[in-house]
Amino acid sequence: MSTTDGVQAKDKDWEVAKNAKKASLVVGALSLDQRNDALQRIHDILIERKHDILTANQRDMSAAQELVAQGKLQSSMVKRLDLGLPGKYESMCQGVLDVMNLPDPLGRLTYATKMDEGLNLRRISCALGVLLVIFEARPEVVVNITALALKSGNLFVLSDSIIRERRNPERR
Numbered sequence: 001m002s003t004t005d006g007v008q009a010k011d012k013d014w015e016v017a018k019n020a021k022k023a024s025l026v027v028g029a030l031s032l033d034q035r036n037d038a039l040q041r042i043h044d045i046l047i048e049r050k051h052d053i054l055t056a057n058q059r060d061m062s063a064a065q066e067l068v069a070q071g072k073l074q075s076s077m078v079k080r081l082d083l084g085l086p087g088k089y090e091s092m093c094q095g096v097l098d099v100m101n102l103p104d105p106l107g108r109l110t111y112a113t114k115m116d117e118g119l120n121l122r123r124i125s126c127a128l129g130v131l132l133v134i135f136e137a138r139p140e141v142v143v144n145i146t147a148l149a150l151k152s153g154n155l156f157v158l159s160d161s162i163i164r165e166r167r168n169p170e171r172r
Contacts, residue, residue, distance in 0.1 A: 020130045028127035028153040032104040039100040057083040080137040092140040099147040127153030
């Protein structure tokens with residue numbers, strides 16, 4: 001177990017974060033065309049594999065219903081998990097295309113001023129690198145986050161371990 005500023009993480013989590021940081025340098029250097037091509041491919045795979053994804057989602061829904069029956073999960077959470085609701089899957093796929101069609105957020109000059117002779121200050125948008133994303137439900141959010149991170153030249157690490165730690169303090 002590693003600790004930084006009072007935050008605990010398993011060594012595996014740190015390893016994932018380190019690898020993501022290395023990979024983020026590659027993603028941050030991709031051209032707009034490369035990032036948009038990747039987004040188009042994500043969309044195409046979601047369409048191609050819709051049946052498989054919805055089948056797996058139904059298995060998740062069944063497991064969640066069992067947890068509700070055992071009193072380990074609130075029933076309101078189950079509805080959030082359902083990708084089979086009318087229009088939800090299609091909306092998720094369209095969201096990828098919507099992000100793909102946004103203007104490039106990278107390399108935009110957002111501020112410039114001359115500080116002194118030969119000294120110009122410029123603020124240019126760039127990728128952050130790696131984002132930590134914490135959430136509990138709604139599988140379509142993974143697709144939303146993927147599209148937004150990729151468009152902006154970033155990677156992300158999903159974590160539900162922090163949520164599990166809060167629910168089960170004895171695991172700390």
